[in-house]
Structure formats: structure tokens, C-alpha cells
Amino acid sequence: MEIRVFNNNVEKALKIVKKKLAGEGLFRELKRRRFYEKPSMRKKKKEREANRRRLKWLMKRRAS
Numbered sequence: 001m002e003i004r005v006f007n008n009n010v011e012k013a014l015k016i017v018k019k020k021l022a023g024e025g026l027f028r029e030l031k032r033r034r035f036y037e038k039p040s041m042r043k044k045k046k047e048r049e050a051n052r053r054r055l056k057w058l059m060k061r062r063a064s
Helices: 010-023 026-032 039-063
Strands: none
Touching (some): 010 026
């Protein structure tokens, strides 16, 4: 990844880097790996997320 800094505007370059990293899911991954998670808990969490996405899709479909 390459970020160019124009006119010594380092703050703007950092903002762009953070946005790209967040888009790739790096911060979410770091947060998830901060503590050990048992495989059974990971599976339950994955199922809850899938159910949440499914309900959201159904509500969106119903509204149309």
C-alpha cells in the first residue's frame, strides 16, 4: 500500500490510511483477536451475525 503526501499534509495522509485499513477490516480483526475466543463461542457468534443479516434482508424485502 502506498500513500502519497502532498504539501506536507501528513494528517490527511493518515486519514486516508486509516480509511483504507478500516475498509479492509483490519481494525475489526485486531479487536476480535485481542482475547481468546473458544471455538464454540465463535460458532455461536457467527450464527447470530448470519441471522441478523438474514432478518435485515427479509425486512428490506418486505418493505419493497
